[in-house]
Amino acid sequence: MSKINATILIIDDDEDVLLSAKLLLKKHYLNVITQNNPREINQIISKQKIDIIVLDMNYRIGYNDGKEGMYWLNHILNIDSRMIVILMTAYGEVRLAVNAIKNGAFDFILKPWSNEKFLSTIRAGLELKRTNEKIDILKQTNETLLIENDKKFGPLIGKSKAMNVVMDVVERVSVTDANVLILGENGTGKQHLAREIHKRSKQSKGPFIHVDLGSLSENLFESELFGHKKGSFTDAYEDKPGRFEIAENGTIFLDEIGNLPINLQSKLLAVLQERKTTRIGESIERPFNARILFATNAPLKQWVAEGIFRQDLLFRINTVEIEIPPLRDRPEDILDFINHFLNVYKTKYNKPNLKISKEAIQALKSHNWPGNVREIQHTIERSVIMSDSGQIMPSDFNLTIIPKSAKGRSLEFDNFNIQEVEKLLVEKAIEKHDGNISKAAKELGLTRAALYRRMEKYDL
Numbered sequence: 001m002s003k004i005n006a007t008i009l010i011i012d013d014d015e016d017v018l019l020s021a022k023l024l025l026k027k028h029y030l031n032v033i034t035q036n037n038p039r040e041i042n043q044i045i046s047k048q049k050i051d052i053i054v055l056d057m058n059y060r061i062g063y064n065d066g067k068e069g070m071y072w073l074n075h076i077l078n079i080d081s082r083m084i085v086i087l088m089t090a091y092g093e094v095r096l097a098v099n100a101i102k103n104g105a106f107d108f109i110l111k112p113w114s115n116e117k118f119l120s121t122i123r124a125g126l127e128l129k130r131t132n133e134k135i136d137i138l139k140q141t142n143e144t145l146l147i148e149n150d151k152k153f154g155p156l157i158g159k160s161k162a163m164n165v166v167m168d169v170v171e172r173v174s175v176t177d178a179n180v181l182i183l184g185e186n187g188t189g190k191q192h193l194a195r196e197i198h199k200r201s202k203q204s205k206g207p208f209i210h211v212d213l214g215s216l217s218e219n220l221f222e223s224e225l226f227g228h229k230k231g232s233f234t235d236a237y238e239d240k241p242g243r244f245e246i247a248e249n250g251t252i253f254l255d256e257i258g259n260l261p262i263n264l265q266s267k268l269l270a271v272l273q274e275r276k277t278t279r280i281g282e283s284i285e286r287p288f289n290a291r292i293l294f295a296t297n298a299p300l301k302q303w304v305a306e307g308i309f310r311q312d313l314l315f316r317i318n319t320v321e322i323e324i325p326p327l328r329d330r331p332e333d334i335l336d337f338i339n340h341f342l343n344v345y346k347t348k349y350n351k352p353n354l355k356i357s358k359e360a361i362q363a364l365k366s367h368n369w370p371g372n373v374r375e376i377q378h379t380i381e382r383s384v385i386m387s388d389s390g391q392i393m394p395s396d397f398n399l400t401i402i403p404k405s406a407k408g409r410s411l412e413f414d415n416f417n418i419q420e421v422e423k424l425l426v427e428k429a430i431e432k433h434d435g436n437i438s439k440a441a442k443e444l445g446l447t448r449a450a451l452y453r454r455m456e457k458y459d460l
């Protein structure tokens, strides 16, 4: 039988007790240390990792009030509050031993002991020790991941008037427990904003759990959100907590809430009202304590009118509504996004000296960003990767530029102001060539750089 890799320290002033305990434990565990003087505890603990301490309650001959044992128990727990301490005590001192457990001991063994009971107590103590170690590692991993994740999302950029209005609401609502529904087109930053609310909330130390209802298949919704019991359906190989449970003391962000099937909408409504969830296959109700945020780009109010989305659920989730404007409606933010993402990707791809040309900035400013912030982020990332000169040029982008003002306007004019006519010609040429700057420049008889200069001049 191979021995278990664990270190057990036995402390007793009776050498016979030490010897027989050591002989017994040595058969099962790799390291068994004995010590007859509890004053050596500090020395031993500081030199090696001890898994379990078996501690006698009385040391001076003639004393059996257990005070010394209690003293050394407290002493050990002061050094390491998670140490597994098992007390050894004579039959008459059981009350004392029970008291010691209240003070943090793991269990006690009666002297003279039964070998079986001694071994099973040690085994149970070691199991707890290993579980605690795993929990510590998981906690550490979790904290690291949370920090990494926060870094990934970085600061919230945007000082435009429209974003100031948004941030004003964020500031007011973050510190409350109100349900918040975040609206906006794809890529406007709904998840980013939800994380910002979480960061500023009372739950900021807890987890931020993102559930993308748009990417879950219909038969997984319920089990993902509320969890399941082992065996409750074919693929339920083990007990699994739902996302509401995992978000305990943090925030749960239900993204693409419009995708929730109608039968689960009533279930979610009940969960929000009762603040309790029930795992599939169980009847136990589990209360949860998490801030809930929602987001969608679906026209929920219209869906309510069409009977696709429950009105009572909409009323529950939109205590406060925040609409993030599309990027084309806040062009003042574009330059900040350019600088921000440029810094991020220059660092990521190790190109600290990379610059961006004026023409390239102008090209980015002229685009109307149907994919919003995500599109500008990817455009800049791509250009940083692709650029092999020291400067990003418009040709490093793959943009189709359609000036907002050109659409639908005819080339006729009754105004002969040369600048206005030139602006209209430039807009029309770009529109004609579907945003292809090279072709538009050729048609206008200009170089690409000259066309970009004009676009900048006319703020196109």
Ligand SMILES: Nc1ncnc2c1ncn2[C@@H]1O[C@H](COP(=O)(O)OP(=O)(O)OP(=O)(O)O)[C@@H](O)[C@H]1O
Residues within 6 Å of the ligand: 152, 153, 155, 156, 157, 158, 184, 185, 186, 187, 188, 189, 190, 191, 192, 193, 255, 297, 373, 374, 377
């Ligand atoms: N104000 C902002 N400041 C910094 N980065 C932002 C901002 N808004 C969005 N982003 C970034 O843009 C990308 C898209 O944002 P996010 O995923 O939050 O958008 P979304 O509206 O939730 O998208 P979808 O509707 O597709 O789920 C992310 O990488 C995000 O970090």
